[in-house]
Amino acid sequence: SQQGEEDPQALSIQEGENATMNCSYKTSINNLQWYRQNSGRGLVHLILIRSNEREKHSGRLRVTLDTSKKSSSLLITASRAADTASYFCATVPNRDDKIIFGKGTRLHILP
């Protein structure tokens, strides 16, 4: 069963615009991670946010975490064609070694 659910399932925006993806999860977590997958390839880790953190930045990426709402968002600023990919949130439940992925958001950057 999925722990995290991304929203929207698909998103198309113009190059240069900002892209926002959301993730909701069900149980308490140790940390939440975001990964990117280019078509048919392996996933690549983008950023990790711990349960006691509220916001984290990495380059053009900004991640927020609201543990009271069990949700996270990933913001990609000034999008580029190379950002076209699927983005997954992954949750690490407390006292559990599993890393559970959602179904992902497919992001398409239009030239």
Place this chain on the structure above:
Amino acid sequence: DSGVTQTPKHLITATGQRVTLRCSPRSGDLSVYWYQQSLDQGLQFLIQYYNGEERAKGNILERFSAQQFPDLHSELNLSSLELGDSALYFCASSKTGGSGANVLTFGAGSRLTVL
């Protein structure tokens, strides 16, 4: 190149057959995770090994089994294959096995097609 090696890259086989997928983790990583990715189910966690021992189990079918060897490489065995087993199978590795700040490094995947 992520440092995680998966073989074979592509595999086509018939229903009822058995296949073995192989994974070599990144140098220094002790933990191996297996995931199945199909179009309608997203990325499903199958099983995790840490330093040769099973650590966590997900939605792994009884027809599937896995192990991690002393040299830390892992194999995923899929038997009595069905059409629905067609998917991308990913292996990922991490330094430790605990639920702390484990970050996964993924291989390129093995694409299995069952005809």
